[in-house]
Structure formats: structure tokens, C-alpha cells
Amino acid sequence: MPPTDSLSLRERKKTETWHAIHDAAAELALDDDTKHVTVEAISSEAGISQRTFFNYFPTKEDAILGVRTPRVPELPEDFLDGEGLIQRTTELLLTVGRSTYAEGDADRRSLLFEKFPHLLLRRREMMIEGEDLVYQAIATAMAEHPDWSEGLNGHSVESAARMLTMAAGVPLRYLIVSGGMPGARLETGSLTTALDLYQDLYRKLS
Amino acid sequence: MPPTDSLSLRERKKTETWHAIHDAAAELALDDDTKHVTVEAISSEAGISQRTFFNYFPTKEDAILGVRTPRVPELPEDFLDGEGLIQRTTELLLTVGRSTYAEGDADRRSLLFEKFPHLLLRRREMMIEGEDLVYQAIATAMAEHPDWSEGLNGHSVESAARMLTMAAGVPLRYLIVSGGMPGARLETGSLTTALDLYQDLYRKLS
DNA sequence: CTGCATCACTGCAAGTTTGCAGTTGCGCAA
DNA sequence: TTGCGCAACTGCAAACTTGCAGTGATGCAG
Numbered sequence: 001m002p003p004t005d006s007l008s009l010r011e012r013k014k015t016e017t018w019h020a021i022h023d024a025a026a027e028l029a030l031d032d033d034t035k036h037v038t039v040e041a042i043s044s045e046a047g048i049s050q051r052t053f054f055n056y057f058p059t060k061e062d063a064i065l066g067v068r069t070p071r072v073p074e075l076p077e078d079f080l081d082g083e084g085l086i087q088r089t090t091e092l093l094l095t096v097g098r099s100t101y102a103e104g105d106a107d108r109r110s111l112l113f114e115k116f117p118h119l120l121l122r123r124r125e126m127m128i129e130g131e132d133l134v135y136q137a138i139a140t141a142m143a144e145h146p147d148w149s150e151g152l153n154g155h156s157v158e159s160a161a162r163m164l165t166m167a168a169g170v171p172l173r174y175l176i177v178s179g180g181m182p183g184a185r186l187e188t189g190s191l192t193t194a195l196d197l198y199q200d201l202y203r204k205l206s
Numbered sequence: 207m208p209p210t211d212s213l214s215l216r217e218r219k220k221t222e223t224w225h226a227i228h229d230a231a232a233e234l235a236l237d238d239d240t241k242h243v244t245v246e247a248i249s250s251e252a253g254i255s256q257r258t259f260f261n262y263f264p265t266k267e268d269a270i271l272g273v274r275t276p277r278v279p280e281l282p283e284d285f286l287d288g289e290g291l292i293q294r295t296t297e298l299l300l301t302v303g304r305s306t307y308a309e310g311d312a313d314r315r316s317l318l319f320e321k322f323p324h325l326l327l328r329r330r331e332m333m334i335e336g337e338d339l340v341y342q343a344i345a346t347a348m349a350e351h352p353d354w355s356e357g358l359n360g361h362s363v364e365s366a367a368r369m370l371t372m373a374a375g376v377p378l379r380y381l382i383v384s385g386g387m388p389g390a391r392l393e394t395g396s397l398t399t400a401l402d403l404y405q406d407l408y409r410k411l412s
Numbered sequence: 413c414t415g416c417a418t419c420a421c422t423g424c425a426a427g428t429t430t431g432c433a434g435t436t437g438c439g440c441a442a
Numbered sequence: 443t444t445g446c447g448c449a450a451c452t453g454c455a456a457a458c459t460t461g462c463a464g465t466g467a468t469g470c471a472g
Contacts, residue, residue, distance in 0.1 A: 009255055010430060010457075017459095039420065049215055049460050054421060216427075216460060223429095245450065255430050260451060 019102065020046040021056050025063040026108055030115065037064070065112065065119050066102040070130035072137045080138075080145050089138065089168035096130040097172070135165040171197075225308065226252040227262050231269040232314055236321065243270070271318060271325050272308040276336035278343045286344075286351050295344065295374035302336040303378070341371040377403075 007015070024045035028037045039060055043053045057063040073095065079088060101109065113119055139161035142148035152160055174197075213221070230251035234243045245266055249259045263269040279301065285294060307315065319325055345367035348354035354363055380403075381396055 008431080013429090014458085036419085038418090050421090051461075052459055055459075058421090060420070214461080219459090220428085242449085244448095256451090257431075258429055261429075264451090266450070 017046070017048060017052070018056055021048065021053060021063055022066040022102055025060070026066065026105075026112060029064045030108070030111055061119065061122055064116070065109070065122060066105055067122065067126055068100050068102075070096050070100045070126060070133055072096055072130075072133045075137055075141050080141055080148060086164065086168050089134070089164055090171050093131060093134055093165070093168055093172055096134055097127055100126045100130060131165055131169060135161055138164060223252070223254060223258070224262055227254065227259060227269055228272040228308055231266070232272065232311075232318060235270045236314070236317055267325065267328055270322070271315070271328055272311055273328065273332055274306050274308075276302050276306045276332060276339055278302055278336075278339045281343055281347050286347055286354060292370065292374050295340070295370055296377050299337060299340055299371070299374055299378055302340055303333055306332040306336060337371055337375060341367050344370060 021042065025037070025042045028041055028045060037060070039050055039053055042060070042063060043050045046053075053063065057067070061067075072092070075092075079085075113123075139158050142157040142161055148157055148160065227248065231243070231248045234247055234251060243266070245256055245259055248266070248269060249256045252259075259269065263273070267273075278298070281298075285291075319329075345364050348363040348367055354366065358366055
């Protein structure tokens with residue numbers, strides 16, 4: 001759990017409730033002898049009403065997984081300037097991807113993926129959703145940026161943004177695939193390695 | 207704490223919050239090195255906002271003491287009939303008096319009275335308030351009762367109800383006084399004794 | 413196959429909590 | 443005395459939770 005100080009009482013209680021629901025859902029789901037985890041059971045375990053449950057999560061699965069709708073942080077003014085844009089974008093994608101899960105949940109999440117493989121589908125969905133948000137943010141930034149707003153060689157900023165996001169996504173996809181399990185954690189260290197590899201390869205081919 | 211099952215989630219949380227505030231307030235107040243217990247400290251300890259504090263208690267003192275506004279239970283149909291009306295009324299007064307406090311708090315309440323004698327004033331106030339409610343309930347019941355509604359010997363039902371309540375209050379006042387400390391607990395056993403004494407005395411004098 | 417129960421999920425009104433901007437009373441320093 | 447600051451307490455709108463009465467999908471006994 002992140003530091004809950006410096007949050008307003010309201011915000012603090014909201015995260016507490018979020019975690020209470022997610023924890024209850026995940027624990028109940030991982031309980032071996034649990035066949036059908038009902039929303040009622042989760043809600044009662046978390047000490048809230050069923051209606052509140054659905055105020056926090058659109059589906060039971062999201063509660064078990066602990067999914068949040070991805071949030072793209074405000075881009076720095078100079079995000080589009082200078083060297084290393086692809087790398088910065090990759091890091092942004094990683095940040096956004098991580099923002100869709102409860103922090104520090106990696107172990108339990110692995111267990112969940114093992115026991116309920118269909119949750120991987122949901123994970124993939126969230127990834128795609130996050131990528132799309134990143135694309136939109138970058139497209140907007142490009143449209144407002146003097147060096148990019150005119151498009152490049154007849155390509156629209158939308159195309160440029162889309163391509164950048166795709167390219168930047170490569171190292172992440174690589175990591176997920178080479179990590180074997182898609183549920184495996186993405187270490188920042190291995191990301192750097194993957195980025196190096198990517199860039200080396202890119203230079204060799206161009 | 208009373209059984210919280212069979213209460214709706216809403217009711218349950220309300221009592222939980224009530225106890226959280228009262229507990230925080232009482233404990234902070236009893237802390238030796240506490241000079242000024244602020245509403246802010248109590249609220250923060252209880253995990254609620256200051257505004258919510260005042261949704262539960264009109265004053266800080268009431269929170270420390272754990273005061274509720276007294277509730278008179280519905281009188282049984284035959285409350286006014288038959289022998290022992292005074293005794294029944296005394297028991298009603300005791301019930302109402304007890305309803306103004308958190309249950310099972312007697313020990314801590316004694317400490318509070320020791321440390322903050324001015325709380326006794328508040329206690330007295332609540333008692334009086336409760337007595338008045340009992341008076342009103344009985345007056346209403348009398349007005350609706352065929353045997354009483356006409357008044358007695360020219361006295362109004364209000365007078366009769368007031369006098370009954372006064373008379374019924376005697377054993378309680380006796381107990382409080384003879385118990386030394388007004389903060390002392392009222393045992394049901396000693397109440398019975400006091401009632402006996404009262405009736406004996408009454409018979410002797412009449 | 414058919415009614416019936418169960419469970420996920422939604423809409424809405426009513427109840428609760430929070431944040432915030434006051435107002436008031438009180439002690440204390442200049 | 444005057445002004446200041448602190449802390450109790452209030453009013454109100456906005457945010458949040460709850461209860462409840464659904465709807466629709468799925469499975470299962472008869």
C-alpha cells in the first residue's frame with residue numbers, strides 16, 4: 001500500500017476501501033476450497049454493501065485482479081524533445097501498465113494467473129487500453145508541439161503518434177514473451193536491457 | 207458492545223462509528239498527560255472527520271462521556287394496570303437512565319467521573335431529561351387509558367403522571383446518594399432492596 | 413424442456429460523510 | 443484594553459454508501 005498520509009481523509013478512505021475489496025476478492029478466490037466466490041461474500045468480507053462493490057469495480061473479475069482503469073500521467077513539457085523519445089515512451093507505457101494494478105501485488109497476482117488463466121485475457125485488455133491512452137496523450141502533445149504539429153513527410157500526427165507507441169511497445173512485448181509467463185513481473189533492469197537490445201538491433205538494420 | 211448481527215449494514219456501521227468516537231474521546235481524555243483533548247485529535251483517532259464527530263455528538267463532553275439522548279421504550283398495553291405501578295415505573299426510569307450511556311462502560315465511566323467531576327452535571331441533566339420523557343410517555347398512556355383519562359379527584363392526568371414519576375424516582379435517587387459516588391453503578395439487586403425499603407416505609411407512614 | 417433458483421450487475425432515492433467557509437467564545441500577549 | 447489565535451461548533455453542497463427493486467443470463471431439478 002502506498003503512503004496514505006498527505007491524502008485527504010476522503011481519498012484515504014477510498015483507497016482503503018479499494019484495497020479492502022480487492023484483498024477480500026483475491027484471498028477468497030485463492031482459497032482452495034472456494035468454488036464460487038460470490039460478490040456477496042466479497043462484499044461482506046470487505047465490510048461494504050454489494051452496491052458499493054460495483055461502485056469500485058465494474059466486474060467481479062476486476063476486483064479479484066485488482067484492476068484500475070489506467071491513468072496516463074501528465075507529460076512533461078519537453079517530452080517530445082531531444083534524443084531517446086522511444087525509450088521515454090516505453091517507460092511511459094510501463095508506468096501506465098503498472099498503474100492498472102495494485103502496487104506490490106505481484107506475488108499474489110502470479111498465483112491468481114496460475115489458478116485463473118482467463119484473467120490473462122483481462123490483463124491483455126487493460127494493456128491495450130493503456131496503450132491507447134498513451135497514444136492519445138502523445139498525439140495531443142504532438143498536435144500542440146511546433147516541431148510536430150505539421151505532420152512529417154505527409155504523415156499525420158496521429159500516424160506518427162501511433163507508430164511511436166507501437167515501436168515503444170516492442171521492448172515490453174518482448175519482455176512479456178521472453179519472460180515466459182505473461183504474468184511475470186517486469187523488472188526495470190530487464191527493461192533497460194531490452195531497450196538496449198532493441199536499439200542495437202534497430203541501428204544494425206537501418 | 208451489543209450484538210451487531212441482525213442489524214442492517216447501515217445500523218451496524220453507525221454503532222461502530224459511535225463507539226469509535228466515544229472510545230477515542232474517553233481514552234484520550236483519560237490519558238494522564240493529556241491537557242487539552244481537541245475534537246480534532248478525537249476525530250483523527252476515530253478515523254472520521256470533525257464534521258462527522260458533530261453528527262454523532264452535540265458536544266465534546268458528550269462524546270467523552272458517551273451520552274446518547276435517552277429513549278423511552280414503548281410501554282406495554284397493561285403498563286398502567288394492576289399492582290406495582292410505582293415499581294414498574296422505577297424500573298422504566300432505570301432502563302431509560304441506562305439507555306443514555308454506552309453499555310458495559312461502567313468502569314471507565316467511574317474513572318471519567320473521578321477525573322472530570324463536571325461530567326456529573328451532564329449526567330444529572332441526562333437523568334432529568336430521561337425523567338421528563340418518562341413522564342410524557344406515562345401522561346400519554348394515561349390520557350388514552352379509560353381508568354385514568356378522567357383524572358383523579360379533580361387532578362389532571364398530567365399531575366398524576368408527574369407525581370408517579372417523582373415517586374418512582376425516589377428509590378433511584380436514594381441509591382445514587384447512598385452509593386456515595388453518584389457515578390457508582392446501579393445494581394438491579396440493590397434496586398430491589400431500595401424498592402422494598404421504599405414500600406415498607408410508605409406503608410408505615412400511610 | 414420448463415419452471416425456478418441463483419448470481420452478476422444496474423438505476424435510483426434516501427441516508428451518511430466530508431470539505432469548507434463561516435461564527436462565536438475565550439485566553440493571552442502587547 | 444485591544445487584537446490575535448485557537449478551538450468548539452454550524453450550515454450547506456458535493457461526494458459517497460446503502461437498500462431495494464429490478465433485469466438478464468445460467469444452471470439445475472422435475
